[in-house]
Amino acid sequence: MFNNEQTIMIQNIFTVKNIILYFIIINLFGFFIMWLDKKKAKKGAWRIPEKTLFIITALGGGVGTIAGMYTFRHKTQKIAFVIGFPFITVLEIITIIYFSFIR
16 A cells, blocks of 8 residues: 555654644644634624534644633533533543554
8 A cells, every 4th residue: 555665754744743743733723713712702703613613622632622711711601512622632532542552
């Protein structure tokens, strides 16, 4: 499926450093997007779709979106967010542990 050159290129992309950098960026973005949506909500402006917030969480930004949710007191009354964000985040952590250490 992949030749040796392609495998080496993929290994160069998925380094521990790059993965950590990705998680830092996606979580900062998750935190920012919760701030931005709260700001827009206060102004009655166009809002960020809830689906987008869940996608950012599912892409690894759970810590950032949860931190933003409680820092800005945004979406804390919606059970889908209060349960959904942590559920997705815990599920991702369990998956990472499983594929990194157990498998």
